[in-house]
Amino acid sequence: MWYAQHPGRRVRQLLGDGAVLLWTALWAVAAVVAHRLITLAALPTPPHTRTRIPLLGPRMNGTLHDVARAGDRLADAAPAGQAPFQALALLAAIALFTVPVGLLLALWLPRRLRWTRQAAAARELAATEDGRELLALRAxxxxxxxxxxxxxxxxxxxxxxxxxxxxxxLDALADVELRRLGIAAH
Known part of the structure; x- marks a missing residue:
């Protein structure tokens, strides 16, 4: 059971899961854009025109180009081979993705898994007489x-x-605990 049966809790869970997916997707896009900008900066003759990056405002666009210019300075200081610079671009993109997504997952995932385990245990307990008594005590x-x-x-x-x-x-208390978890009482 991944989602509550109670509509209010289910909506909150779906919104939370959707927010986590959106956060992950946004940081994945940011990492790819950063990798491409750093790689573009590593070219021997970077283009002189300032290209606009889609879906980003002018302020963010300028910031990313500042990052690219910093990459230009690194490229000028780098040896003739591009392999170390490519590795640096890849590591920067990986770090840009893993730090914010990892922090969010470290906060969100344990709570989500804990609810899933609690809901599964509560459903199993609700099926037995002794289990309903335990749910009643918990309530x-x-x-x-x-x-x-x-x-x-x-x-x-x-x-x-x-x-x-x-x-x-006992049944009323067990139902209280089941409703608290967002599970329909039997």
Missing amino acids: LVRPLDELARFSDAGPGRLAEGWREADPAV
Whole structure:
């Protein structure tokens, strides 16, 4: 299960996943553009005309050309062979992609995988009587305001019903935990 069944949570998950994909694609494009600009700067006779890079504003375009001019200075200082300069261009492009994308993935991926594991475990637990009791206990240890938001009964009544193993209260609490995770209660 990759996405919640609750529409609100599913939309947030889809928007988050889409944002991660867009972020990754933008940095991939930036890395390719940087690689091409550095490679262009390594040419023995760089063109004298200033080409406009599509989809970038004039300010970013100027900044990237400044980077290319810095590459020109490196190329002038480089030996006649272009292999070291090509390796530098490749390393710069890889670093430009991996640093921002890696930082985002380090923050986003563990949370996304944790929800997936929790949702799968909750669905499995919901299928058994003992599992529903465990889900009910898990719901009870949530903050009281969160518990009150999902249930009509007061927290004291819910705790008492859980202690007495009232099947209706156990089911209600288990459903609260399932809804918190965005899973449809059975």
